[in-house]
Amino acid sequence: MTKDLLKWATWREIHSQPDIWRRWGATLDVSGLRAWIAALDFDEVWFCGAGTSAYIGDMIAASVKGTRSVPSTDLVADPAFILQGARPLVVSFGRSGNSSESKGTMLALDALAPDAPRLSITCNKDGALATMVSTGPAKVIVLPDATHDAGFAMTSSFSTMLLTALALFDAEADFGTRLNTLADQLENLLPIFAQGGDRPDRAVYVGAGPLAFAAREAALKAMELSAGQMPALWDSTLGFRHGPKSFVTETTAVTVFLSPQDPTHGYDTDLAEELRKQFPRSAVQTIGPGGDIDVSMPFGAAWAAPLCVAAAQVQAVQWAHSLGLNVDDPFSGQATLSRVVADVKLYPVMS
Known part of the structure; x- marks a missing residue:
């Protein structure tokens, strides 16, 4: 069966994770990024994302004090309530960086918390998370191209974004050795x-x-x-x-x-x-x-x-x-779910 599974990009992407982690562990400038974060003025670290990207924030917030998971789906739905009086460092996760909620989070911050610093962790150098201009202090971490999964499901993108954020906000450690x-x-x-x-x-x-x-x-x-x-x-x-x-x-x-x-x-x-x-x-x-x-x-x-x-x-x-499904596109022909949720209508941000 394993031989049959090799035809699926998703299967290959799952098995590529060890090599991706090793190379990324030797590449990421953890000390430089930690120094940039330490110099910022913020009250709390927020982890934002949708779906799997939101769960990354949940995992970190459950283990690192002083951090909070704020799904972008929640923030975009009610930005005035969530951002009222807040000065967070907003850490956004996105495989493509092009989801409606990724864009909506950036727009909400521009409107209601323009000075809030932002850190985007994304797998796509051409996505909105990587390219949208911020009104406040900002930095973008673009993961290796191999993490920009071609399959429907997030696999190497999930794991590498999580480990990257842990390197920056968990107890300081030798990132390369850990990976x-x-x-x-x-x-x-x-x-x-x-x-x-x-x-x-x-x-x-x-x-x-x-x-x-x-x-x-x-x-x-x-x-x-x-x-x-x-x-x-x-x-x-x-x-x-x-x-x-x-x-x-x-x-x-x-x-x-x-x-x-x-x-x-x-x-x-x-x-x-x-x-x-x-x-x-x-x-x-x-x-x-x-x-x-x-x-x-x-x-x-x-x-x-x-x-x-x-x-x-x-x-x-x-x-x-x-089940006989197209593993890389399980919803092929159904048009009910898509790899990137990018067709959500965004409404104006109300203060």
Whole structure:
């Protein structure tokens, strides 16, 4: 089956991540960017994006104090309320940088917070995030061309934007060393992830802290690449019992992302054991330190999120392929979803 999957750009892009990370780790000027950020005047760091790009912000804000996730979809919908009295450093993520909300965020800042500094992290040097002129202090980080995924689903773009932002806002560290370590881990894990069993009827991903939002991204990959034919749910480890567990059937694949921290790790493993007892015919799998797929997380959960999500990336491609779908464009012929959401009507910003 693996040989058949090589025809899909999405499959190749998933497997290109280790090499991308290694090269990027040796290239990014982390110290220079940190110095630029340190010289700015702002009250809080906001991470903005839509869809997967918003989940990047969720993962970081769940692990780095003094930061906040503000999805661009929320900011554009009600900019006056969100920006009222705020002076944030707005960090925008965008694979193409051309989504309606990426442009709308920039316009809202121009109108309501023109002096707010901006940092754009994008995979497309020609997109709006990279080229729109800012009214305040601004900097653009353009990731390697290889991260500008050709496939519908964000894969290498997601992981590399997340790791780039962590390098700038998490505890200072040797970025190159960390990326080399993560690249080596993923290279070893990808063949293991590909050994999954038959396609289930539905999927669940859960985790805690930043890994809860990694679970959200994982569930999105399953739904996107299957064109909605694979129902998928995400939740936090402790939140899952409060109603969402009703989604689980005997033919549901459940993946629990294990935190490296205590007591969080204990709650994760307890949930997995509970689900195995209650749904003995379901496939319940743990990924993380001491898990069914043992993944060490020496830098913390947020840095390991791309490793966990990669499992879902691999699974989702396999499931989509087994459904006979065009993995690189699952909605081909439907015209319901597109790779870049760029046709949203933007309304004037009201102060």
